[in-house]
Amino acid sequence: MTTGPFVAIKDVAKRWNGQLGVEGITLDIPEGSFTALLGPSGCGKSTTLRLLAGLELPDEGKIFIDGKDVTTSAASDRNLSMVFQSYALFPHLSVAENVVFGLKVRRVPKLERQKKLHRALEITGLLGYEDRKPGELSGGQRQRVALARAIVAGQRLCLMDEPLSNLDAKLRNSVRKDIKKLQRDLGITVVYVTHDQTEAMSMADTVVLMKDGHIQQVGPPEELYNKPNNTFVAEFVGAPAMALISSDGLSGFEAGQRLGIRAENIQIVPKGEGRLTCTITESEFLGSETLIGLDHAHATGLCVLKSGMALMPEGDTIDITFTDEHLHVFDASGQRIATQT
Amino acid sequence: MSAHANLERRRQAIYGWLLLTPALVLLSVFAFYPTMSTLWSSLFSRGTRRNPVEYIGTGNYTELFADPTFWIVVKNNLLYAGVTIPVSMAIALAMALWANGKISARGFVRTAYFTPTVLPMIAAANLWLFFYTPGLGVLDQIGSVFGLPSINWLGQPETALWAIIIVTIWKEAGFFMIFYLAALQTIPEDLKEAADIEGTSRWTYTRRIVLPLLMPTTIFIAINALINSVKLIDHLFILTKGGPSDASKLLLYYIWEMAFAFFDAPQAAAMTILVIGVLAIVAAAKFLYLDKRTHYQ
Numbered sequence: 001m002t003t004g005p006f007v008a009i010k011d012v013a014k015r016w017n018g019q020l021g022v023e024g025i026t027l028d029i030p031e032g033s034f035t036a037l038l039g040p041s042g043c044g045k046s047t048t049l050r051l052l053a054g055l056e057l058p059d060e061g062k063i064f065i066d067g068k069d070v071t072t073s074a075a076s077d078r079n080l081s082m083v084f085q086s087y088a089l090f091p092h093l094s095v096a097e098n099v100v101f102g103l104k105v106r107r108v109p110k111l112e113r114q115k116k117l118h119r120a121l122e123i124t125g126l127l128g129y130e131d132r133k134p135g136e137l138s139g140g141q142r143q144r145v146a147l148a149r150a151i152v153a154g155q156r157l158c159l160m161d162e163p164l165s166n167l168d169a170k171l172r173n174s175v176r177k178d179i180k181k182l183q184r185d186l187g188i189t190v191v192y193v194t195h196d197q198t199e200a201m202s203m204a205d206t207v208v209l210m211k212d213g214h215i216q217q218v219g220p221p222e223e224l225y226n227k228p229n230n231t232f233v234a235e236f237v238g239a240p241a242m243a244l245i246s247s248d249g250l251s252g253f254e255a256g257q258r259l260g261i262r263a264e265n266i267q268i269v270p271k272g273e274g275r276l277t278c279t280i281t282e283s284e285f286l287g288s289e290t291l292i293g294l295d296h297a298h299a300t301g302l303c304v305l306k307s308g309m310a311l312m313p314e315g316d317t318i319d320i321t322f323t324d325e326h327l328h329v330f331d332a333s334g335q336r337i338a339t340q341t
Numbered sequence: 342m343s344a345h346a347n348l349e350r351r352r353q354a355i356y357g358w359l360l361l362t363p364a365l366v367l368l369s370v371f372a373f374y375p376t377m378s379t380l381w382s383s384l385f386s387r388g389t390r391r392n393p394v395e396y397i398g399t400g401n402y403t404e405l406f407a408d409p410t411f412w413i414v415v416k417n418n419l420l421y422a423g424v425t426i427p428v429s430m431a432i433a434l435a436m437a438l439w440a441n442g443k444i445s446a447r448g449f450v451r452t453a454y455f456t457p458t459v460l461p462m463i464a465a466a467n468l469w470l471f472f473y474t475p476g477l478g479v480l481d482q483i484g485s486v487f488g489l490p491s492i493n494w495l496g497q498p499e500t501a502l503w504a505i506i507i508v509t510i511w512k513e514a515g516f517f518m519i520f521y522l523a524a525l526q527t528i529p530e531d532l533k534e535a536a537d538i539e540g541t542s543r544w545t546y547t548r549r550i551v552l553p554l555l556m557p558t559t560i561f562i563a564i565n566a567l568i569n570s571v572k573l574i575d576h577l578f579i580l581t582k583g584g585p586s587d588a589s590k591l592l593l594y595y596i597w598e599m600a601f602a603f604f605d606a607p608q609a610a611a612m613t614i615l616v617i618g619v620l621a622i623v624a625a626a627k628f629l630y631l632d633k634r635t636h637y638q
Contacts (some may be wrong), residue, residue: 055534076540088535092553092636102539132614133636153539 003299006031006189007052007157010059014047021047022213025061029206030190031156034183036204038194040236042080044213045193046161053159053192054078065157074122080157081150085165086144089134089149091231095121099148106153120152123182130267147179160192164199171287176203196238201225209233219279231334234260240291240303242328249276249298253329260328263291268303268319274319283311294320355551376617383610393530402609413587413596417502418433421591422570425509430562433515436557437521438547447618451522458516466579469483470495473580480561505589508576513569517562524558525551556635559628571616 005028014021027037037045038330050056052063064073070078073286089098091155092285099120103155105115121127124144134142143163150158163179166173180203183190200207201221209216209224211231217229228234234242242260247253278294289308294302304320312318329337383401388394405411437505440451442511457465472479473494473507481491494504528551536546577583581592583598592612600609 003532019544051535053538055537075534079439080538082535082538084535086529086531088529088531090532090535090550092550092556101536102541105536105539105541107546149535 004064005029006033006066007191008064009048009052010062010064012048012051012058012063014051014056014058018045020213022051022210025051025215027208027215029189030238031189032187032192032304033205034180034192034203035206035208036200037210038197039195039210039216041195042212043208043210045195045208047213048158048192048210050194051159053080053082067209070272075249079155081153081155083146083158083160083163085099085151085162087146087166088130089135089142090147091134094131094133095126095137095145095148098134098145099130099152102104102149102153116152116154119149123185124148124178130316139167140175142177143167143175147218149184151182151188155188157189157191159181160190161195163197164194165196172199175312180205181290197239201237211236228260228328231258231260231330231338234330235301238262240305241298241301243302244330245276245296245299245302249296252324256332258330258332258334260330261302261322261326263303263305265326266322267303268304268306269321271319274321276302276321277317277319280312280316280318281313282314285309285311294318350449365622379610379613379617381601382607382613385607387416387605387607401607401613403617405608405611410587410590411593414590414592417588418548418571421502421509421573422504424506425513425570426563429510429513429566431621432515433511433517433562435519436514437525438551440518441522441525445510448515454515454518454557456515457512457563458519460512462512462575463579465512466508466576467505469511470544470580473504494586495589497618498585501581501585505573505576508580509569517566520558520562524555526600529637535574553636560635563621564627574600619636 007029008028009025009027015023015024025034026046027046027048035101037048039045039077047056052065053056054073054077056069057072062069064070066076066079072227082323090101093101096117100108100113100117103116108116116129117130121130124147125140126144126169127150129137129141129145133289134145137145143166146163160179164175166306169174176199179190179192192204194198201224204221206218207221207224208218211232217224217233223232224237228242231244235244240263242262243266245259247255249256250259253259275294276299278296278299280292282293284291284293289305289307292304292306292310292312294304295300302320306312329335384396384398385394386392386397386400392512432465435456440454441449444450460468460577473475475481475491475493475496480494486491492500532550533546536550541549571592573591574597577589577591577594581589583594593616596609596612596616599605599612
């Protein structure tokens with residue numbers, strides 16, 4: 001075992017025809033961890049994964065896997081497996097042939113191949129489907145074939161590029177749990193790209209939030225939620241996202257600052273007792289609670305949660321309040337200012 | 342209720358027949374009827390002023406099988422098909438794989454390959470006539486630089502058919518390449534990436550993934566090439582007229598000759614029926630055997 005991190009990305013940059021791909025990506029991934037690369041589309045998360053996989057080569061920086069410099073190595077020399085968004089199954093090969101394709105290429109003996117195939121299909125619950133073609137499987141099953149193919153070789157690093165985005169919402173939930181369990185049981189290191197924060201927050205030990213080719217924040221899910229580094233993270237993480245209030249709307253803060261507040265920390269109070277007076281723009285019944293969207297001249301994304309079914313008429317004005325300790329303070333450039341508490 | 346259902350079923354049946362009619366009419370008029378009438382006329386003797394037309398059964402066929410020229414033509418055509426089909430397909434595939442890659446001037450390369458196909462057949466044949474002409478032709482001029490003797494490529498029995506074969510390959514390879522190129526572009530990029538991660542060599546990837554996925558296209562092209570190989574006639578008119586001494590005569594040319602130069606229509610009809618029979622067997626093999634073993638997306 002090496003002492004350093006299992007995967008290390010140092011100052012990696014990739015540009016296309018002068019256009020920005022990713023810039024200054026530095027990331028350490030410990031062995032056996034589940035890391036999610038999260039961000040809106042075009043933020044460079046897939047590029048980062050492809051750089052790690054060796055499907056693209058970086059213009060700058062270095063990549064280490066298991067202590068070995070693999071910056072310019074071919075994808076096959078990096079000892080990793082990958083699950084593609086489209087699954088990338090070979091349509092003319094059966095499930096079994098798809099799964100053992102890589103083993104065959106690597107000239108693994110037939111007996112061992114059979115054993116590994118059986119185990120991989122067992123883990124992914126695909127026994128009995130060996131002779132089917134991908135075209136005869138449902139989306140979820142295809143997805144599991146792709147997973148089986150990724151784990152069959154026993155690589156310690158597995159990269160996943162939005163593996164759930166082609167599944168319907170219900171299936172996504174169950175496969176999400178399967179993937180997480182698989183990762184834990186096999187003790188493999190997973191780097192997982194997604195644009196869905198629910199996936200990232202629920203599965204990952206570490207979330208890497210990216211925007212415009214730059215890493216915005218790296219940390220465990222709760223840290224991104226509770227201590228967003230900047231206003232982008234604040235507005236991206238959480239559903240509903242954090243509301244931002246400019247300091248003009250509140251007394252006691254320096255000009256240009258912006259204050260973040262989460263919906264669960266806002267209370268509705270009787271008229272005249274609140275810190276802000278807002279107009280109701282929408283009421284959305286979510287089941288266990290009702291989300292009430294608010295509009296205020298100095299704030300964006302303001303909303304408040306009321307438990308149960310509590311629709312409020314649109315256009316009404318209400319007063320809201322919150323305590324300073326729940327406020328996240330950001331400076332004019334959007335960076336978090338450490339609060340005095 | 343049942344009357345209602347009956348009416349509805351009849352309406353559906355009428356719709357079906359209406360949709361079928363155009364194809365049925367066209368095929369009947371231009372394919373089924375001519376085939377049947379050809380078959381019919383192949384069973385009768387050739388009418389002359391002294392001998393009226395009479396039914397002779399398989400007489401035309403036995404006469405054909407006894408005709409040495411017929412066997413020369415069959416042998417020529419088999420050689421012609423046996424060389425042009427695999428060679429032009431292999432070249433087409435190689436060019437497509439190359440033109441599909443990340444090469445500079447890709448558009449130019451593709452256009453260049455396709456040019457032979459868009460040239461009118463007669464123009465192309467004249468172009469090659471200029472290449473092959475002894476003394477003045479490009480081939481001879483190049484040969485003379487190296488001190489090689491002048492060769493009459495089209496004028497001697499040993500080379501005439503091969504000269505035709507080369508023209509055909511040149512013309513067909515570019516056409517088939519377009520089909521391969523189109524098929525290659527439907528293969529998703531990430532299959533290559535998935536294979537790359539597993540450490541698949543370029544050759545293994547081509548053999549295990551690309552070729553099986555191209556199989557439907559390959560069958561399509563093979564059938565087309567086969568049809569073309571019995572259809573070739575225009576090049577022969579320009580380049581050799583089937584000569585010298587039948588060395589480059591192919592089936593359709595001989596059929597034409599039989600019908601319009603020797604005015605023996607029943608013989609020509611008999612030969613046509615034989616060609617149709619062979620093509621029908623190939624088509625049946627394609628539907629019954631190959632289609633089951635091919636992955637269609």
